[in-house]
Amino acid sequence: MTSTTPQNAPFGSILTDVMAVATFKDGQWSAPALRAVGPIEIHPAAHVLHYASECFEGFKAYKWADGSVHVFRMARHFERFRNSARSLELPEPAEALLAEMVNTVIDRCRAAVPDAPGALYLRPMLIGTMPNIGAAATPSNEAMLIVLASPVWDYFAGGLKPLRIYVEEQATRCASHLGVVKTGGNYAAALGPTLAARREHKADQVLFAPHGEVQETGAANFLLLRDGHILTRSLDPTFLNGVTRHSVLTMAADMGYRIEERVFSVDEMIEWVATGEAVLSGTAAVLSGVGTLVRHGGTEIKVGGGIIGPNTLKLRSALMAIQQGTAPDRYGWLHKV
Numbered sequence: 205m206t207s208t209t210p211q212n213a214p215f216g217s218i219l220t221d222v223m224a225v226a227t228f229k230d231g232q233w234s235a236p237a238l239r240a241v242g243p244i245e246i247h248p249a250a251h252v253l254h255y256a257s258e259c260f261e262g263f264k265a266y267k268w269a270d271g272s273v274h275v276f277r278m279a280r281h282f283e284r285f286r287n288s289a290r291s292l293e294l295p296e297p298a299e300a301l302l303a304e305m306v307n308t309v310i311d312r313c314r315a316a317v318p319d320a321p322g323a324l325y326l327r328p329m330l331i332g333t334m335p336n337i338g339a340a341a342t343p344s345n346e347a348m349l350i351v352l353a354s355p356v357w358d359y360f361a362g363g364l365k366p367l368r369i370y371v372e373e374q375a376t377r378c379a380s381h382l383g384v385v386k387t388g389g390n391y392a393a394a395l396g397p398t399l400a401a402r403r404e405h406k407a408d409q410v411l412f413a414p415h416g417e418v419q420e421t422g423a424a425n426f427l428l429l430r431d432g433h434i435l436t437r438s439l440d441p442t443f444l445n446g447v448t449r450h451s452v453l454t455m456a457a458d459m460g461y462r463i464e465e466r467v468f469s470v471d472e473m474i475e476w477v478a479t480g481e482a483v484l485s486g487t488a489a490v491l492s493g494v495g496t497l498v499r500h501g502g503t504e505i506k507v508g509g510g511i512i513g514p515n516t517l518k519l520r521s522a523l524m525a526i527q528q529g530t531a532p533d534r535y536g537w538l539h540k541v
């Protein structure tokens with residue numbers, strides 16, 4: 205028998221013992237309540253269970269060496285959450301309500317925040333709970349908002365392993381107008397192609413490049429790096445506007461990198477990786493280096509030398525230093541709780 209100690213628990217598999225809950229009914233939000241983490245009761249006809257009215261966020265709180273706890277870019281995550289709610293026609297929680305719930309959960313779980321490079325991962329989620337199975341084309345006028353928290357440890361405890369990425373040049377990750385929305389339905393849509401790529405090509409993730417234009421992976425943005433230069437797709441509604449992506453581009457510009465945000469093709473990516481680097485960006489792993497691209501038919505392309513490149517490591521540690529309080533927070537990205 206193997207046992208799972210927290211330090212090697214898979215990301216997100218452990219929750220703190222409290223969550224914050226608020227409900228929306230008759231046009232208003234209830235006061236939030238702190239509850240033991242456990243089953244919630246919703247009607248089997250709830251809108252979310254039939255018509256997928258759900259969105260979520262994911263961000264981290266870091267414990268600094270002095271014991272203080274700091275949340276990374278909370279306001280920007282709330283703004284995205286509110287945009288997601290609006291896109292799905294769900295009641296939009298006010299920023300003040302979200303802040304109160306997140307701050308309360310962190311305060312109650314302070315002792316459960318792991319030391320760096322671990323963090324407390326915060327997961328606000330919003331679901332449509334109106335009980336009506338005839339409401340396929342009607343927004344849910346009832347909702348539940350929950351903030352969960354999960355202690356997470358070093359994502360790369362097993363070492364920085366270069367990723368093997370399957371390049372999907374036809375299928376889309378999700379409906380094109382919802383790419384920018386952090387909603388569970390998009391993950392459901394990407395699961396089949398991701399598992400197929402794992403089975404057929406031993407790929408860790410799928411890079412979606414519909415019509416041969418590089419977009420993002422199932423759960424992370426995609427950037428090409430080389431000395432002094434970054435290329436990534438310009439923002440549009442088809443993919444997620446990542447906070448890590450924005451943070452890396454902001455920092456890198458100040459470090460002297462030329463930032464190019466535009467549409468680029470699979471062919472151009474392949475030219476780039478002959479000498480350059482490729483990374484996935486997202487809250488969970490910050491930046492993960494790509495070692496191999498696999499194309500339709502199984503053709504393999506090594507990225508750089510198939511190892512994690514110097515620009516990946518440099519940008520990754522620069523961002524982690526801000527998050528962990530070992531470099532000054534010159535952009536005002538952290539919020540002390």
Ligand SMILES: *Cc1c(COP(=O)(O)O)cnc(C)c1O
Nearest residue numbers: 423424425444446447448486487
């Ligand atoms: C959450 C997410 C990302 C990463 O966003 P961050 O704000 O950097 O964590 C990228 N792509 C998709 C599809 C996502 O759901």
